[in-house]
Amino acid sequence: MTSTAPDAVYSLPSARGAEWWRSAVIYQIYPRSFADSNGDGIGDLPGITAHLAELSALGVDAVWLSPFMTSPQKDAGYDVADYCDVDPLFGTLADFDAMLGEAHAHGIRLIVDLVPNHSSDQHVWFQQALAASPGSPERARYLFREGKGEHGELPPNNWQSVFGGPAWTRVTEPDGTPGQWYLHLFDSSQPDFDWTNPEVQAEFRRILRFWLDRGVDGFRVDVAHGLMKKKGLPDYTPAADAGSMGGDETDVPYWGQPEVHDIYRDWHKVLAEYDGDRALCAEAWMPTVAEIAKWVRPDEMNQAFNFGYLMTEWDAAKLREVIVESLHEYHAVGAPSTWVLSNHDVIRHASRLALTADSPQGDGIGPNSPGKPDPVLGLRRARAATTLMLALPGSAYLYQGEELGLPEVIDIPDDARQDPTWFRTNHERYGRDGCRVPLPWVADAPAYGFNDSGNSWLPQPAEWKQLARDVEAADAASTLSLYTTLLAQRRARSLGTGTLEWIDGAGADTVSFRNGNVVVIANLGADPVPVPAGRVIVSSGPLQGGLIPVDTTVWVEAD
Template sequence: MPRTRIHRTPATPWWRTAVSYQVYIRSFADGNGDGIGDIAGLRARLPYLKELGVDAIWVTPWYPSPMKDGGYDVADYRAIDPSFGTLAEAEEMIAEAHAHGIRVLLDIVPNHTSDQHTWFAEALASPPGSPERDRYLFRDGRGPDGSLPPNDWRSRFGGRAWTRTTDPDGTPGQWYLHLFAPEQPDLNWASREVRAEFESILRFWFDRGVDGFRVDVAHGLAKDPALPDLGIPEELLFEHERHREGHPHWDHDDVHEIYQSWRKIADSYAGDRVFVAEAHVREDRLANYLRSDELHTAFNFPFLTAPWEPEALRSVIDRNLASHGEVGAPATWVLANHDVTRQVTRFGRKETLLGEHGYDIESAGPCDLDLGTRRARAAALLMLALPGNAYLYQGEELGLWEVEDIPEALLRDPTWERTGGTVRGRDGCRVPMPWSGAEAPFGFGPRGSKPWLPQPREWHGRTAQTQSGTPGSMLELYRSALRLRRGQRGFAAESLRWLEAPPGVLSFERAAVLRCAVNLSSEPYPLAKDWGVLLSSDRIENGKLPPDTTVWLWGGGARAV
């Protein structure tokens, strides 16, 4: 296949201003009718993504997996799970995406493997102290009979982070660490063999044309070798993780040496290959991952989790632009992903701040979907007006809401079981996409097929088919925004200047020719008459910006503050 324009490296690397689209492959499009999204479905929808106007897609794990955590429990990093397709199909999809001008990023899961990975089977069959066990974090238990776990660390999915093994003779054995599910044993990144294996995996996919990777749990690979106790009660665990200095298993300084070696590999390939980190760390430490010899970008979780309040939003924007600027990295903005409550739902509640788990709304009050949709439209234009790059999560361009009434018997997220049925988990944002038609499966798969999670019947009004070409629809808003973002020169600037505005209004300009105003107040905001409207998230009447609305303006001259 001939090279396309995306392979020609521009003066400014593509990833600094790109808009990427997250494909949660299990829920994107089902090509064979088994109820599970797959590569065939993705390939069929590439023209849709091209028309949407994205620069890249990020495909969540498609590797062989027992699916104990939606594919983030990987059994083989160099193959494709049969439920998704074949390696040959994956290679064809990458080539087809490139032909459409779309780059392809994959998920890499380096903190842990599946317990069905060959390495873990070998570790269980080998004695303590063996090279096979050294690939993971096995330890003897505490207490006279070793019946207590090695320390007090807790799993992100609930419960303790250690599981005891059984030796071949049936007696209790060592314990192994799993910061997530027991089926996801943590790798030992102090092992040279582990490091060499993942460097080989990166090359395997780069050689097949992949343009980069999203790094899962990027902040978790290195652990304090002493494995000290945390010494805190479980109810304070998540708050403690965000603020503790010198945490023993999150954001350990030794992790940066790993990414320095990864960066050398990426830089050895043509075409500006890129990494984006999922790093839940303190804001003052995130830039450490983005130094010129480490990762390229990192998701901006403080922006994702910020409440719909002007002071909070401006503060997080300022902090991120400042910290990223110190290391010459672009900010990476995101409003949704496969781990958090969809923005239509969270913005439709009185309390718009995400909960501690990231997918658990703190307020249990009712959701106003009309208000949530209005705010989600405004938030989208705010995000896409900011300097840097952005990520969209599949379905946000359709205005999908969180499905909060999935029957308990159908829930798949391990959090549900691990918390004893107290936290429903992330399934509500992972419900399969509605493409067309008046009833399920809404074009997700062939007529009569049954999606792996149930779709709300009310989604018939938010299918891609219904919204395509419909003026004022969420889909057409996103299409217009991405077209303008790519074509208007004001979006090329890597900085912004805040403008004077009344309380509750955020207003800034880019390159003195582009302005963005967001009205988070309860009163209409008069717009400057000498600026023309490029795009607005809702109707503007009598020259005034309504509440919960964002507008892009085009003109010249503005007084900055």
């Protein structure tokens, strides 16, 4: 095998040091679905603390904790009423401090989710805005506008919510008359902040410092591309098949405005006040890798989820293309690529990679969806995709439960669904509940060990008994065992800080490269391909003698 193309070799820049976030494997915890310590059916912070040893054994470097702050829970915590306290549903600040201390004791860093695009309508600022008059300082913290039409009865523009329906809601003024409208790119209970307001900017600097002072290692920034809106708020109609977060369209007036980068330059300075390489990670759904890379320029954020990679089809040529583009664009700004295959907003990749019909991001899948996945094919491809991803240089994010091979839960009863998308689209789009079902820990325990009571805020399918962690921990061929081996070998061989060199000779339907002394071949074709010379380190599935079967990835220690 020989290297190909002048751009065939990529290595992470070293001039800025060896910060932990450049190569870390970061595990996303969705708190309400991870582990429940008090039996109320909803996961909590003490539940997380009780299972940190398992995450240490898995081999992750850090945890990203989805929202746990005070919230009415209209959108599972992404509607924040108090940014500097813990919602009683999840525990207390003391519980948070105990969890953080225990994580650090296990050598696990902690990143918290921050939601700056919008607050809850129960936030004290929004309640003050409702009580105040048009043009007041209280309303200037949000995006209040006069309506169109003879009596202001029409919304200020035609924007639609990510969750479906109009992005504007009209308020009733304190005197009882119909009044202004406020913008909410998400649910009507999530009013958008006006980030041109210095008071909003100062408040979030305070919030950052509150959590940094407690010892957190960084922030994942929700809707990081949405804080600034185009001046004048012009009408905009997305394509009918567009993803809900804008990752496949250009010139969207509420995504990716140039001014948003000034906010993160300001935050970069705040984090620089603290020791320990504190990190900022962007959720920025932009149409190209080059656009996403703008979020990780040297004076801005440190990581940005590689959604282009996540959304790429299971196709060798397309995967090679997105990997080449990612390494080139991120390298150009001195940043690592941040690889990801699943999270709390997308169909789990053990199902997504086996869909036979399109499913735009955010729509989800349910009983009436076309092209439902083949679970056997999906798991085989998911294991191969993860084995490929974890050999790439850069950082990688894992979503809770993918290490068990959990699929998307499709058959959730209609009356059990809770995603705002389900309600705001009149049950036309299933939304994200299917990837948020509570984890199975113990096969023969109530709620599969999620808690002791058997309660669960979303129903767990019966087939998850065989995917419980205790079952998989005892099986050397399980997905959990595969992930544990991959993470151990990745760390031992420094693949996260390594160099990628493309190789040919394995076939056009493979993704084949070398990272250090490890040759990686993912077979995405229709026929088996030869195992390269050397010692097999790990394989995503059984090999066929000297052949790599279809939908299988292998790591080989090169001769």
